[in-house]
Amino acid sequence: MTINEIQDEIIEEFGFFEDWMEKYGYIIDLGKNLPLIDAQYKDEEHQIKGCQSQVWLQADMEEDRVRFTADSDAVITKGIIALLIRVFDNQKAADIAHADLYFIDKIGLKEHLSPTRSNGLLSMVKQMKYYGLALSAR
Amino acid sequence: MNGKPMAFLDSAASSQKPEQVLEALDHYYRTQNANVHRGVYALSQIATDAFESSRRTVQQFINAGSEREVIFVRGTTEGINLVASSFGRTFFKAGSEILITGMEHHSNIVPWQLIAEQTGAVLKVVPVTDSGEIELDVYASMLSEKTALVAAVHVSNALGTVNPVEAMIRLAHEQDIPVLLDGAQAVPHMKVDVQALDADFYVFSAHKMLGPTGFGILYGKEKWLDKMPPYHGGGEMIKEVTFEKTTFNELPFKFEAGTPDISGAVAMEAAIRYLEAIGMDQVMRREQELLEYGTEKLLAIDGIRMYGTAPHKAGVMSFLLEGVHPFDLGTLLDKMGIAVRTGHHCTQPLMARFGIPGTVRASLGIYNNEADLDQLTEGVIRAATMLR
Ligand SMILES: Cc1ncc(COP(=O)(O)O)c(C=O)c1O
Numbered sequence: 341m342t343i344n345e346i347q348d349e350i351i352e353e354f355g356f357f358e359d360w361m362e363k364y365g366y367i368i369d370l371g372k373n374l375p376l377i378d379a380q381y382k383d384e385e386h387q388i389k390g391c392q393s394q395v396w397l398q399a400d401m402e403e404d405r406v407r408f409t410a411d412s413d414a415v416i417t418k419g420i421i422a423l424l425i426r427v428f429d430n431q432k433a434a435d436i437a438h439a440d441l442y443f444i445d446k447i448g449l450k451e452h453l454s455p456t457r458s459n460g461l462l463s464m465v466k467q468m469k470y471y472g473l474a475l476s477a478r
Numbered sequence: 479m480n481g482k483p484m485a486f487l488d489s490a491a492s493s494q495k496p497e498q499v500l501e502a503l504d505h506y507y508r509t510q511n512a513n514v515h516r517g518v519y520a521l522s523q524i525a526t527d528a529f530e531s532s533r534r535t536v537q538q539f540i541n542a543g544s545e546r547e548v549i550f551v552r553g554t555t556e557g558i559n560l561v562a563s564s565f566g567r568t569f570f571k572a573g574s575e576i577l578i579t580g581m582e583h584h585s586n587i588v589p590w591q592l593i594a595e596q597t598g599a600v601l602k603v604v605p606v607t608d609s610g611e612i613e614l615d616v617y618a619s620m621l622s623e624k625t626a627l628v629a630a631v632h633v634s635n636a637l638g639t640v641n642p643v644e645a646m647i648r649l650a651h652e653q654d655i656p657v658l659l660d661g662a663q664a665v666p667h668m669k670v671d672v673q674a675l676d677a678d679f680y681v682f683s684a685h686k687m688l689g690p691t692g693f694g695i696l697y698g699k700e701k702w703l704d705k706m707p708p709y710h711g712g713g714e715m716i717k718e719v720t721f722e723k724t725t726f727n728e729l730p731f732k733f734e735a736g737t738p739d740i741s742g743a744v745a746m747e748a749a750i751r752y753l754e755a756i757g758m759d760q761v762m763r764r765e766q767e768l769l770e771y772g773t774e775k776l777l778a779i780d781g782i783r784m785y786g787t788a789p790h791k792a793g794v795m796s797f798l799l800e801g802v803h804p805f806d807l808g809t810l811l812d813k814m815g816i817a818v819r820t821g822h823h824c825t826q827p828l829m830a831r832f833g834i835p836g837t838v839r840a841s842l843g844i845y846n847n848e849a850d851l852d853q854l855t856e857g858v859i860r861a862a863t864m865l866r
Pocket of ligand 1: 490491552553554555556583585586631633634635660662663683824
């Protein structure tokens with residue numbers, strides 16, 4: 341699936357939720373089930389510092405695709421990370437670099453990507469795109 | 479908020495404002511607006527009178543010895559920076575010690591680090607116990623002839639601890655060491671008498687005590703302020719300027735360069751009048767009642783841990799739920815219309831001391847009630863079932 345097809349799929353899924361409780365319940369479940377980042381990558385180098393919660397992100401090339409793993413110490417942050425990984429993982433580097441990330445806004449999680457939220461997610465998206473850019477230039 | 483009735487439990491960050499304060503601001507800009515200490519015209523005199531009336535009200539509110547000892551600043555942070563820079567430049571030398579506590583707000587750490595770097599002074603830190611207190615004998619043992627100043631928080635914003643400041647000041651004064659108190663979380667919640675305390679400097683912010691943002695007070699004993707050079711240069715703070723030499727205005731104007739926050743002063747006076755009408759003793763009694771009520775309810779929740787369990791506390795409840803990140807808890811509480819602060823509360827060294835990333839902090843104001851605390855505890859329980 342393309343990046344936009346996955347985004348549309350997520351938007352459709354979230355359309356079924358009646359209220360914020362269900363929505364956050366789902367995000368929390370995603371967070372709890374996110375495959376963990378390999379322990380060796382949970383270091384300074386892979387850390388994205390936020391004031392409120394920390395994020396770790398690691399990227400690799402597999403043929404012409406970028407593979408991401410990530411983690412956070414906060415489970416809601418981790419759930420949103422799981423969504424971001426679902427969108428960007430296993431995509432072509434150039435597609436990641438040029439992607440328009442609209443699903444976050446559409447499913448009502450925009451506040452989590454606000455620069456004042458300081459949970460590391462905004463920096464994480466930037467970092468994912470940066471990996472996309474760097475890896476597509478290789 | 480978020481479609482729910484809101485429980486505002488973040489007054490320690492900034493309080494809500496009563497009608498009277500808003501009216502004072504409105505009234506000032508509509509009918510009194512002019513620059514102060516300048517014009518001969520009547521309106522400027524009216525503005526000056528309102529401005530100086532506020533200074534008198536503040537002086538009486540904290541029982542300062544004279545109006546010359548009440549300096550208008552932008553807030554606690556600026557007040558501390560003023561003392562660090564001006565007092566520090568005059569009295570610190572290489573090897574001088576500045577004694578702070580382990581529960582200081584960054585505002586009472588960083589200014590001292592900056593001046594320490596310039597003067598060769600060093601920062602010493604009184605350790606915090608598991609209950610979030612400092613021990614007087616440990617504190618006393620850290621005072622010495624090298625100590626140039628004690629700078630301590632009166633009431634901790636992160637833990638609620640009310641420090642034994644009378645004893646701390648007495649012990650410091652026995653060795654002729656001056657003491658600055660960060661009163662940002664004290665003045666809004668209890669009667670503070672700077673002369674009874676015998677504090678050398680006392681600093682607080684208007685916006686935490688029902689007043690406007692960007693306004694605050696530095697109280698300083700005249701004997702120190704007289705010996706301190708100006709902090710900022712400009713208009714208002716001068717007596718005479720030539721290109722060769724400038725002589726400075728007298729206190730308090732020496733430290734108030736430029737056009738001051740006139741509307742802020744006027745609104746601050748309204749906030750003080752409002753608090754005085756209730757009575758600070760009554761404010762404290764009511765907030766203590768709510769503190770006890772909320773603490774008991776929170777402690778009944780499975781897996782909760784309070785940070786700051788001193789017997790003498792102000793209206794701050796800082797806590798964590800076992801196995802739950804404070805950011806997650808705060809996010810869900812926000813969805814339920816409960817405004818609490820999560821994170822390190824600008825006290826990173828204190829959080830490091832407890833080995834935690836931060837806490838969830840509910841803090842009280844005079845307008846809170848039991849229903850707010852019921853909403854909080856129900857919210858925490860609901861969030862806990864979602865997160866665990
Ligand atoms: C104990 C304490 N000191 C200092 C400050 C800083 O106050 P302001 O931001 O008003 O300068 C605060 C407020 O967050 C505080 O709680």
